[in-house]
Amino acid sequence: MRRTRVIPTLLLRGAGLVKTTGFRNPVYVGDPINAIRIFNEKEVDELVLLDITASRTGKGPAFATIENIASECFMPVAYGGGIGSVEHIRKILGTGIEKVVINSAALRNPELVREAAREFGSQAIAVSIDVKRRLFGRYEVYGDGGSKATGHDPVAYARTMQDLGAGEILLASIDRDGTMTGYDVDLVSRVTAAVGIPVIASGGAGKVADFTAARRAGAAAVAAGAMFVFHGPHRAVLITYPSQAELSAALN
Amino acid sequence: MAICTRCIMDTTDPDIVFDAEGVCNHCHRYDVVARQRIIPPAERKERLARLVAEIRQAGKGKAYDCVIGVSGGVDSTYVAWVVKDLGLRPLAVHLDNGWDSELAVANIEKTLKTLGIDLYTHVIDWEEFRDLQISFLKASTPDGEVPTDHAIWALLYQIAARHGLKHIITGTNVVSEAILPEKWGYGYFDWSYVKDVHRRFGSARLSTYPHFSLLELFYYIFLRRIRMVSILNFIDYDKERAMEVLQKQLGWVYYGGKHYESIYTRFYQAYLLPKKFDIDKRKAHYSNLVLSGQMGRDEALEAMKAPVYPAELLEEDRQYALKKLELDEAAFAEIMAAPRRTFLDYRTSHGLFELAKKLVNSSRQLIG
Numbered sequence: 258m259r260r261t262r263v264i265p266t267l268l269l270r271g272a273g274l275v276k277t278t279g280f281r282n283p284v285y286v287g288d289p290i291n292a293i294r295i296f297n298e299k300e301v302d303e304l305v306l307l308d309i310t311a312s313r314t315g316k317g318p319a320f321a322t323i324e325n326i327a328s329e330c331f332m333p334v335a336y337g338g339g340i341g342s343v344e345h346i347r348k349i350l351g352t353g354i355e356k357v358v359i360n361s362a363a364l365r366n367p368e369l370v371r372e373a374a375r376e377f378g379s380q381a382i383a384v385s386i387d388v389k390r391r392l393f394g395r396y397e398v399y400g401d402g403g404s405k406a407t408g409h410d411p412v413a414y415a416r417t418m419q420d421l422g423a424g425e426i427l428l429a430s431i432d433r434d435g436t437m438t439g440y441d442v443d444l445v446s447r448v449t450a451a452v453g454i455p456v457i458a459s460g461g462a463g464k465v466a467d468f469t470a471a472r473r474a475g476a477a478a479v480a481a482g483a484m485f486v487f488h489g490p491h492r493a494v495l496i497t498y499p500s501q502a503e504l505s506a507a508l509n
Numbered sequence: 510m511a512i513c514t515r516c517i518m519d520t521t522d523p524d525i526v527f528d529a530e531g532v533c534n535h536c537h538r539y540d541v542v543a544r545q546r547i548i549p550p551a552e553r554k555e556r557l558a559r560l561v562a563e564i565r566q567a568g569k570g571k572a573y574d575c576v577i578g579v580s581g582g583v584d585s586t587y588v589a590w591v592v593k594d595l596g597l598r599p600l601a602v603h604l605d606n607g608w609d610s611e612l613a614v615a616n617i618e619k620t621l622k623t624l625g626i627d628l629y630t631h632v633i634d635w636e637e638f639r640d641l642q643i644s645f646l647k648a649s650t651p652d653g654e655v656p657t658d659h660a661i662w663a664l665l666y667q668i669a670a671r672h673g674l675k676h677i678i679t680g681t682n683v684v685s686e687a688i689l690p691e692k693w694g695y696g697y698f699d700w701s702y703v704k705d706v707h708r709r710f711g712s713a714r715l716s717t718y719p720h721f722s723l724l725e726l727f728y729y730i731f732l733r734r735i736r737m738v739s740i741l742n743f744i745d746y747d748k749e750r751a752m753e754v755l756q757k758q759l760g761w762v763y764y765g766g767k768h769y770e771s772i773y774t775r776f777y778q779a780y781l782l783p784k785k786f787d788i789d790k791r792k793a794h795y796s797n798l799v800l801s802g803q804m805g806r807d808e809a810l811e812a813m814k815a816p817v818y819p820a821e822l823l824e825e826d827r828q829y830a831l832k833k834l835e836l837d838e839a840a841f842a843e844i845m846a847a848p849r850r851t852f853l854d855y856r857t858s859h860g861l862f863e864l865a866k867k868l869v870n871s872s873r874q875l876i877g
Contacts, residue, residue, distance in 0.1 A: 272636060285717075288607045288635035290833055298611035488618065493628035494605055496614050 261508040262302040262478035263468060265485045265498065266459060267292060269308040269338065272322065276482050278435030280387070280403035283309070286486050286494045289326050297331045299498040304334045305358065305427065305457075305480055307385075309402060311339025312361045318345055324352035335383055335427075346373050350381060358427055360385045364400045364407055367421055374422025379454075384418040385427035386411055388444055396444055403431045411444065412451045419452045426452065427480065430460035435483045437463025442474040449475025465499050465507045472508060516796035517809045521787050522690035535688045535793075539800045542687050548743050557743045561595050564738075567675040573600040575676040575738075576669045578661060579620065579628070580604075581613030581770040584680030584741065586620050586761055587751040591740055592678055593624045599678065602668050604661045604719075605632040607639075607833070608773035612764045619760045631664050633717055639834055640713035641703075642773070646834075647710040648855065649847045651693055651786045653777050656718075658697035663719035666729040675734055682741035684801035685748055688793045693782075695852045698726065698862065705856040723858055747803060776826040779818035785845050789817060 267289065268275050274292055275283035286292070289306075296304065306326065311318055318339045327334060336349055337358025346357050362369050363384050374382045387399045388411045398409035415426050428448050430441040440461045449456045455477030462468065462481035471479045488495035499507075512519040513533035519525070526534045548556050568574030577592055577599045579585050592599045601621060621628055638656065645653045665677045696702040700722050707715065721729070729735045755761035769775040782788040795812060798804035804812075817823075831841055852859060 273634065285632055285634060287605055287632050288833070291607045291609065291635075294829075295609065295611045295614060299615075488621070488630075489628050491627060491629045493603065493630035494632050495603070495618060495628060495630060496609075497618050 260505060261468065261472045261476070262457075263499070263504055263508070264303045264305055264457065264478055264480040265296060265301055266305040266307065266480045266482040268482065269306060269322070270310050274486075275309070276435060276486055277309070278483075280431050280434050284492075290329055292486075292496055293326060293329045295496045296498065297329070299496075300501070301332055301498050303332055303478075304330060305459075306334055306336050306338075307358065308336075308338025312402065314339075317341060318349060320348055320352065323349060323354065327353040337383075337385055337427075342369070343372050343376055346377060346381075350377060356381050356383055356425070358383045358385045359423075360387065361400055363418060363423075364398075364409075367417065370418060370421040370423055374424070379422050379424030382423055383425040383427050383457075384423040385429060386415060386418075386448075387429045387431050388441075389431045390441070390444075396447070399431060403434075412447050415448045415452050415456075419454050423454065425454055425477075426456045427459055428456050428476075429480075433461030436461055437483050437487075439463060439467045440471045440474070440476075440479070442470050445471055445474040445476050449477075465503055468504075469507045513796070515806070516688070516799050517792055517806065517813065518688070518690075518796050519792065521789070521792070523692055524690060535690070535796065536800060539683075539687050539797070543683050543801070546739065546742050547683050550745070553743060553745075557595075560738065560740075560743065561597065564597055564676045564678075568598065571673055572598075573627070573672060573674060574598045575678050576600050576602055576665055576672070576674055577626075577678045578602050578604075578665055578680070579617050581609070581616035581620075581764075582680075583748060583752055583755070583763075584682065584685070586616060586755050586759070587746075588678055588680045588740060589620050589624055589626060590755065590758065591744065593626065597678075599626055600668065600672060600674070601626045601628045602664055603628060603630045604657070604664050605630055606657050606660065606771075606773070607633065607635045608771045610764065610770055610772050612762055613770035616759075616761050616770070620755075623759050629668055631660075631717075631719060633660060633719075637713045637715055637718055640711045641707055641715065641718065643834060643836070644707045644710035646781075646844045647847070648706040649844075649850045650695075650706075650852055650854070651782055651788055651849075652696050652702075652852060653781065654694065654774060655696045655699075655703060657771070657773070659700065659703055659721075660719045662697060663721045666721060666726075666735060667719060669735045670729060670733050676736055676738050678738045678740050680741060681737075681739050682746055683739075684741070684746050684803065685794070685797055688797045688800070690793070692851050693786075693788050693790065693793065695859070696857065699852075699858050702852055702855055702857040702859075709855075723861065748798070749803070772826060773830065775818065776830045780823050780827055780830075781845075783817055786849060789813070791817065 274286045277283050333355040335356035336354045341362045387403050388396050396411050398407045398414050400407050440458045445458045457478040457480050458471035458476035459480040462484045468479045510520050514531035515536045518533050518535050574597045579601045641656045700720050764770050778790050795809035799806050
């Protein structure tokens with residue numbers, strides 16, 4: 258069996274990469290082309306590239322930038338940010354990106370997921386779900402880059418997305434984002450128990466053992482941001498990725 | 510073309526002069542510098558112990574004793590090794606200018622993890638730095654690496670000052686890098702130069718670019734009393750042996766070529782300098798090794814017959830550099846064809862530095 262995929266998440270803001278904490282306070286971490294070149298050589302399984310400003314500006318995806326980045330990538334890439342229509346998806350897939358990640362548009366217009374899955378196949382459509390923990394441990398889906406409560410329960414919402422044809426769920430914990438304190442395994446178990454499609458755990462990874470924990474909770478893949486770009490107590494920018502041997506030992 | 514009878518420097522350095530025996534000015538300068546700065550073997554143990562005690566004393570009560578720069582290259586990695594070996598508590602500083610190779614970051618990671626050293630990284634905004642690098646390409650001088658070098662020194666001073674530290678331990682050293690003709694590379698301490706080139710050819714605002722004016726340099730050196738320590742001059746620094754230690758103890762990996770851990774440096778030294786300026790920096794590097802007895806002169810001449818870098822990799826680097834700098838072929842061709850200039854064509858603090866050098870030559874270790 259193929260081992261659990263381990264996926265660096267890169268956040269694009271304008272032309273540069275940033276890393277957030279709790280979906281806020283973006284810290285500049287460098288130029289995407291250079292980061293990708295390093296990740297290529299580190300032979301990462303996949304990449305998730307999320308443009309965190311594309312939705313907010315309303316301009317839609319920056320196709321030229323996406324194409325420029327995609328052409329440098331040796332690994333499969335999922336792109337998210339500002340996707341609002343089937344036409345957007347067609348253009349993005351045309352740049353060499355394997356998979357799109359839909360978030361805001363899925364909340365606003367769930368039918369887009371159905372149309373997109375029908376047109377391009379479920380394997381090309383991932384839905385990302387950003388979750389915050391509320392009082393008394395209740396989970397809630399947030400929209401607009403983690404800024405707006407939607408009232409949705411993540412488990413029910415994930416099931417809906419699966420039924421609409423999403424091929425994969427990118428499940429992000431807003432509270433854990435950038436903290437490197439471990440995934441919210443409770444959240445991961447609840448969602449993975451409710452759906453049959455692969456779930457990528459995201460938010461909180463700080464060490465390889467966290468991947469193991471997420472896998473035990475049912476995650477089919479794990480994503481991490483801070484862990485792959487920050488090093489040590491000063492959160493110094495230094496791109497890193499565990500060796501294949503380390504990953505096999507932790508995830509096989 | 511005349512070539513020195515002792516080292517392998519030649520008239521591709523426009524300022525080279527030979528004595529009656531055909532020995533060049535670089536050799537004579539090397540002899541002086543080596544005498545001044547390499548600590549004689551008999552005094553090493555004692556001088557080094559005194560230095561370490563001084564650094565430790567200055568770091569008392571602080572989180573670190575000193576600052577070291579790390580690039581993933583041989584010299585800086587060996588400094589990290591030596592400093593830890595001496596029992597000091599360094600803070601490592603890295604400048605990310607957007608050109609780190611995977612080997613460089615992997616080397617830094619392995620070194621710091623194995624030795625237990627904390628890291629601080631400054632990432633220069635790429636759009637800003639791209640603008641500055643292109644400015645220097647358009648300036649048409651061989652000093653295209655100055656934007657990186659200046660920022661590294663500025664950053665080291667800034668971080669030392671921020672943590673209240675008095676010592677910056679550097680990998681600069683006499684045995685492998687005392688020779689560099691001024692017209693092959695000038696200006697890494699000269700913010701006036703950087704500013705003037707950027708004013709003429711750049712457009713972005715330099716807001717995250719670390720820099721220091723002469724006044725700030727004065728502040729760091731004389732008011733904050735921050736000292737640059739070239740620790741490799743205190744030990745028997747043999748490059749080959751150093752690399753062996755690093756490979757064995759740290760899992761460090763060699764990248765082939767001096768400072769080739771940065772892709773831009775590789776492109777600049779292996780492609781741009783030879784093709785546009787007829788400068789092959791290996792001549793200076795090998796000459797230095799010849800003078801310090803780490804390489805035979807014949808061996809150096811023989812090594813010069815090999816290409817600077819394999820042609821297909823050179824082309825790969827060129828393509829990548831153009832893409833990253835967002836230069837098209839026409840713009841790059843224009844850069845390559847532009848008439849050669851030197852720093853003398855720009856506003857610099859060169860005259861002031863020459864004056865200062867004469868004045869402080871006796872207190873050399875202050876500025877490393």
